[in-house]
Every structure is written in structure tokens, then in C-alpha cells.
Amino acid sequence: MPVIRQILILTNSIDMGGRETRLLEEMKVLTSKSKISLHLINMFNNKSKRATELLSEYALITDYNLSSEVSDISIDFVIDTVARIVSYCHLHNIQALYIHNSDIEALIGSFVAQQLKIPIFCTLHGKGMVFSNRLNPVLHFIFYYLIAPSLSLLITMSYSLKDVIIKYPFSKVQVLPNLVDTEYFNCKVNRDVDISIEKWVIVSRLSIEKYVGILKFIEYAYLSGIKGIDIVGDGTLTDFIKSEVMECGLDSYVTFLGERNVTSELLNQYAVVVGVGRVILEAIANQNLAFVIGTGGNEFMSGFVNEENISELAYENFTGRNLKSLDYEGFQQQLGLVGKIKVEKLRQFVVDNHSSTYLLEEYVDYIGDVEFQDNPLIADLYSSISHFRGAVSTPFYLRNSFISLLENLVYSDFYTTNLERAFILMKSRLENKFMYPNSNHQKKYHLKINRPVLKGDNLLLCNNLEFRKEGTIFKISNYNHDINSNKSYIVFLHFHHKNLVEKEKEKEKEKYGVLIQLTLYNLLSCSKVIPSSEVNYISHNQKLGFHRILYFDYDKLRDGIKLILPSNIAITSIKISSLKTGLNINIDKLHVWTTYE
Structure with missing residues (x-):
């Protein structure tokens, strides 16, 4: 088996994240200890300038800038890109391919490896790469059942990931966990802080x-x-x-x-x-x-x-x-x-x-274990799609003509019944519009605190307040709610407080707090709200009207109250006063926000 001296890395993006940081660690050892020359092709047009500069210290980087979305990829795209990479490999005498993902670059890389008869290996960074492949059953099938036999080595970054993928037809799986420089990351700063x-x-x-x-x-x-x-x-x-x-x-x-x-x-x-x-x-x-x-x-x-x-x-x-x-x-x-x-x-x-300090040289021992894996199925797939240039619309992997092409290959006499079963499952998932589970891709998650209905400049924001016994009144502008809606809305009053009590009071740990009195207005009848069944979230008596008493906690920097009101009821003013005579309460900030329930 020839000694590998030139490696080409294929990636679909260059971000500033864990993948790139890990790749830098590997590059350092491959170039310095193993005396290997590295090349990197970033196929798509998304990249971090900072990460590119760091990686360029160890590899010759080429940007193809082909696309930004996997859904844009056509069969022509795949065939043309394979041809470009094959030419690059001939020009630079590339002896092995390395991919860091399980998406379309893995398919392109496996086509290249079969044509050149050179080994290809891959690192999977997380379970998401097992269960998703851009959440598409066809891409999942292609990687784990068609590309997998091409890989000389599959590297996982955790033992749990190895346990998950062991059922797929990889020739060899090795765990190489993340390593860090424990001599460099070794703080001597005093951590005795609150x-x-x-x-x-x-x-x-x-x-x-x-x-x-x-x-x-x-x-x-x-x-x-x-x-x-x-x-x-x-x-x-x-x-x-x-x-x-x-x-x-x-x-x-x-x-x-x-x-x-x-x-x-x-x-x-x-x-x-x-x-x-x-x-x-x-x-x-x-x-x-x-x-x-x-x-x-x-x-x-x-x-x-x-x-x-x-x-x-x-x-x-x-x-x-x-x-x-x-x-x-x-x-x-x-x-x-x-x-x-x-x-x-x-x-x-x-x-x-x-620790990379002690384990780094073992980190890249996989180079001695990689050798070309013949995969007739991938070679046949490439020959088949070559006849369909321009005939299959994008994205090609979702078109019936491409699925039929896969079916013809899978059900030929050359391949196992295990492959047939995997294909049947893939086709069933595709027909049922199955998506690999990942809630982050299904629905946007939003912060659930302090979300206003109005723009920020229409909300109440007060700084450096001092509440005395006589109280301070704040006028609230119209909320412009849909007053005919049967929805309720939520009002949040948040207090950021500091330096609240005198030292002698602090020692006694007495309760202290504020009285919050609300003036409510019915937008439908254009009248001040009197006690009624529809306003049952706020205390009420004749002297104080609608009110809440908020006792501050000595051990917290923030406190607040939450009110739920019908959409036709608006708060027109808030009066805040100290509960104790002679005790001034300094509030750093007061926020009032609203959101629909």
C-alpha cells in the first residue's frame, strides 16, 4: 500500500465552529508530524473569512462557489463537479479524499474515489448527521447504504455515535474524540467570585x-x-x-x-x-x-x-x-x-x-489504515446518471426518474436483499413525506419573555426610579389591541433593583416592597373599569382599586408581576409607592411589556 502524501479535503462550507477547530488540530499533526500536504475544496459559496484564514495556514484552499442550497443541485452539477475534482486530483497527485459531512459532497467524493481508485474517509460530527441528511430519506439512503461501502474509514467523535451507526455497512469505524491543548487552556486566574x-x-x-x-x-x-x-x-x-x-x-x-x-x-x-x-x-x-x-x-x-x-x-x-x-x-x-x-x-x-498534548500524535494514526474500497454500486450509479444530463429537474434526488434509476440498480442481481429492504423503507418514507425528527428545522423557536405587541419605543422604560410612600404615577399610551378579539393579553411588569435598603434594614431581613395600583379602561364602552367578573386577575378594594403588592426578595436582582386582561381592557396608568413610611426604594429599571396569550 503506497504511503499517502497528498490529501484532498472536501467540505460544503467553512464556518467558525467545532468542525473547523477540530480540522485545524488534525491539519497541524498531518502537516508537521506526518509530512502530508493538504488541499481543501469548499464546494459551496458560504464561508467564514476568519476560519478560511486559519485553515489556509495548513492547506491550499480552493473555492468553487457552486451553490448555497442542496435543493439547487442538479445531475449536471454533480457530474461537472466530479470532473473538476478529478482534474484537480490528477494535477496535484492526490492520494486520498477526506470529507467532513454526509451530504452531497460525500456522494461527489465517492464518485471521484471510484474513478481514481483512491481511498476516501469521512468524519461524522454528531447524531444529527445520522438522522437527518438535510432531513431527506433519499439522501439518507444514498449515504448510509450506497456511499458507506466506499469509505475506507468512518470516524465518529463520540462512542454513542459509533453505537448508532454500527448497523450500517461501513468497512471500519473508529472513535476519535475531540482533543484540546491542556497546557494552553490552563487558567491561573482566581475563580473565587459570585x-x-x-x-x-x-x-x-x-x-x-x-x-x-x-x-x-x-x-x-x-x-x-x-x-x-x-x-x-x-x-x-x-x-x-x-x-x-x-x-x-x-x-x-x-x-x-x-x-x-x-x-x-x-x-x-x-x-x-x-x-x-x-x-x-x-x-x-x-x-x-x-x-x-x-x-x-x-x-x-x-x-x-x-x-x-x-x-x-x-x-x-x-x-x-x-x-x-x-x-x-x-x-x-x-x-x-x-x-x-x-x-x-x-x-x-x-x-x-x-488532551492533545499527550494524545495528538495518536490522533491521525488512521492514515496508515486507509486503503481503497471497491464499490461497484457507486460506479454503476455514476454511469447511470451520466445518461440523464439535463433530463432530471432539481433537486434531482426527489424526482421519480432518479428514484426509478436507484430502484433498477438496487434490484439487479448484484446486490443483497438488505439493500432492497433499505430501499423499500426509503421509498415508503418519501411517499409519506417523512422527515427525520429535528424540531429546530420544523418550527421556529421564540423567546417567551417580555415579548411586546407594540414596538420597543412605545413601551414604558424608566431608569433610576425612587419610590416613596406618596407614590409615582406613570401614564401608559394606548396599546391598540384588537378590542373585538376574544383573546386575552398578558402584561409583564419587571423591576431591576439594586441598593434597595439601608444596611441596618438589610441585616434584619425585613420584607419590603411596593404597592402597584392600576387604572383600567374599557375600550369598548370608553369608560373606567369598575369591579366585574371579567377582571378577576387583580386584587380590588374600594380604597386601593385594582392593585397588586409586590414584596422584593433580598437574594434576587429582579422581580415582577404578570397580569392577564381581556383584549378590550387597557391599563392607562400605573401608580407605584413604597409600603413603608421613610423607606425609599431605588429601582434601576422598570419595564412594561405586553403579549397575546
Whole structure:
């Protein structure tokens, strides 16, 4: 078997995320230890400038800029791209292909490998690549039953993923978990701080599979009084996440820092790092508290990494898929773990099992194990589609003519009944419009706090308030609700408070608070609301009218009330006063928001 000296990497995008960070680790060793020359072709036209610059240090990068959507891909596209890559391989004497995904570039790569008789291997980064393939049954069938026998080696990043894909016809499967530089990520900063008053940082690609966990975490963090959130990362859903934050009035609470290298110096600025996958390992090595928010489906949040769950989390590549997702009560319980987590012991686990410092040279031993796998089915498929240039509309993999072509191949005398059964299942799923389960791709998730009906500049926002016994009155502008609707709407009043009581009062731990009195107006009858059965969510008496009493909690920075009112009832003013004579309550901010139930 010839020694491999030239490898071509095929990818469908270059983002600034875990895939690219892992690829950089591999490139360093392949070029320095194994003396291999690397080439990278980014087939589609989406790429991160920063990630491209980093990868360019180790590989000759070529951009094809062919398309941005897999649904645009035609048979002509596939055949022309195969021809271009074959020519590139001849020109640069490429001896092996490496793909980092299971979508259309895997099909193109397998066609190239069969023509050139060179090995091809692949890394799968997560279970989403097993269950989705862009959520399409045909692409799923093509990769796991047609392309799989072509692969000299399939690399998974977790043992759980290997357990899932072992039933497919891969010649060899190897687990290569994420590794981090434990000498570089080794913080010496004093971590003895109160994390409830410190900013936390989310480090993540802002993409379809991760944004749900990010939004859910922002929501819980805000309600729990965490000081603020910084977000390091970028991606296809950056604008959507920013709009959600703006719509909910949290733009001063969440700061978007954009793409940045994850360095020890960056992590040293925070006590808690929030994310999934590789960044969790980097945070633990750096002796930060690490909070896993998970990816996809219902795995929104898994909580802090601790001594009890670190092995379980490592089995799933620190995605949290095997742990119960936290609700708000569970999130509160997680905050109670702070101070009990032994970061030194967690770091030792990472040093022993995930350290590139000690394990990096073993990281790329797979190069010695790859050899060409003959796959007549892929060769036959390429010959067959070559006769259909221009005859099959896009996307070709959803057209009946292409499905019939696959059927003719699968039911020929050369292939097994297992392949026939897989094809029948694929065709059934296609006819029933089956979509591989991933709720992030099915329905947009929205923040559920502070969502206004009106634009932000029409909402009430008051800063640096001081409430005395005599009270302060705030006028509320018309909400412009659909007053004939039978829906109710929700009103949120949120108080951000600080320096609320004198030291002697603080010691006594007395209750203190405010009286909130609401003036209600019936928009249908154009009259002030008197006590009636339709307003039964607010206390009422003759002296105070409609009111709520809010007692502040010494241990929280935020408090608030929630009211539910019929759509024809508007709040025209709010009066807020201190419950105790001589006690001034300083409120940093007061927000009033509305949303429909």
C-alpha cells in the first residue's frame, strides 16, 4: 500500500465552529508530524473569512462557489463537479479524499474515489448527521447504504455515535474524540467570585441546530438574575437571534461579540462558559465552570458538568443528548451546584482522556489504515446518471426518474436483499413525506419573555426610579389591541433593583416592597373599569382599586408581576409607592411589556 502524501479535503462550507477547530488540530499533526500536504475544496459559496484564514495556514484552499442550497443541485452539477475534482486530483497527485459531512459532497467524493481508485474517509460530527441528511430519506439512503461501502474509514467523535451507526455497512469505524491543548487552556486566574453577579459567556455557532438552546438559556438566565450574557460566535441564524433579543428588550442584557478565537485569555474573563462540544472541553481544561446547553430536538439544556455526569457527557461528545433537559426549576437547582463543583478534578479527566498534548500524535494514526474500497454500486450509479444530463429537474434526488434509476440498480442481481429492504423503507418514507425528527428545522423557536405587541419605543422604560410612600404615577399610551378579539393579553411588569435598603434594614431581613395600583379602561364602552367578573386577575378594594403588592426578595436582582386582561381592557396608568413610611426604594429599571396569550 503506497504511503499517502497528498490529501484532498472536501467540505460544503467553512464556518467558525467545532468542525473547523477540530480540522485545524488534525491539519497541524498531518502537516508537521506526518509530512502530508493538504488541499481543501469548499464546494459551496458560504464561508467564514476568519476560519478560511486559519485553515489556509495548513492547506491550499480552493473555492468553487457552486451553490448555497442542496435543493439547487442538479445531475449536471454533480457530474461537472466530479470532473473538476478529478482534474484537480490528477494535477496535484492526490492520494486520498477526506470529507467532513454526509451530504452531497460525500456522494461527489465517492464518485471521484471510484474513478481514481483512491481511498476516501469521512468524519461524522454528531447524531444529527445520522438522522437527518438535510432531513431527506433519499439522501439518507444514498449515504448510509450506497456511499458507506466506499469509505475506507468512518470516524465518529463520540462512542454513542459509533453505537448508532454500527448497523450500517461501513468497512471500519473508529472513535476519535475531540482533543484540546491542556497546557494552553490552563487558567491561573482566581475563580473565587459570585457568579450570580458576573456575566456568563456563550460560545457557539449561531446555527439551526444550536439556536434553541441559546435562546432558552438567555431566557432562564435573565429570569434568574444573572448579570448579563456575552455571545461569541456567528452563523446563519445570527440575525434571527439578534432580532429575538431586540424584540424582547434584552439588547442591553445580551452582547454579541461575533467570531473570535477561543483563547485562554478570552475564557479567563468569565467564571462560566456555556456551549456544547469542544468548547466545554476547553472551558474545563481552563478551570471554568462549564454549562452544557445541548443541540437539536428537545435537548435545550443539560446543566453544569460535574464529577457525577462528566463520563456520561463525554460518551455523547458533551452534547447533553443523554441527559434530561432542564426546565426553569431545574435550572434554578443547577445554580445551587455552584461552589460544590471540583473544577480541578474535572480538568484531570480532560487531561487523561482529551488532551492533545499527550494524545495528538495518536490522533491521525488512521492514515496508515486507509486503503481503497471497491464499490461497484457507486460506479454503476455514476454511469447511470451520466445518461440523464439535463433530463432530471432539481433537486434531482426527489424526482421519480432518479428514484426509478436507484430502484433498477438496487434490484439487479448484484446486490443483497438488505439493500432492497433499505430501499423499500426509503421509498415508503418519501411517499409519506417523512422527515427525520429535528424540531429546530420544523418550527421556529421564540423567546417567551417580555415579548411586546407594540414596538420597543412605545413601551414604558424608566431608569433610576425612587419610590416613596406618596407614590409615582406613570401614564401608559394606548396599546391598540384588537378590542373585538376574544383573546386575552398578558402584561409583564419587571423591576431591576439594586441598593434597595439601608444596611441596618438589610441585616434584619425585613420584607419590603411596593404597592402597584392600576387604572383600567374599557375600550369598548370608553369608560373606567369598575369591579366585574371579567377582571378577576387583580386584587380590588374600594380604597386601593385594582392593585397588586409586590414584596422584593433580598437574594434576587429582579422581580415582577404578570397580569392577564381581556383584549378590550387597557391599563392607562400605573401608580407605584413604597409600603413603608421613610423607606425609599431605588429601582434601576422598570419595564412594561405586553403579549397575546
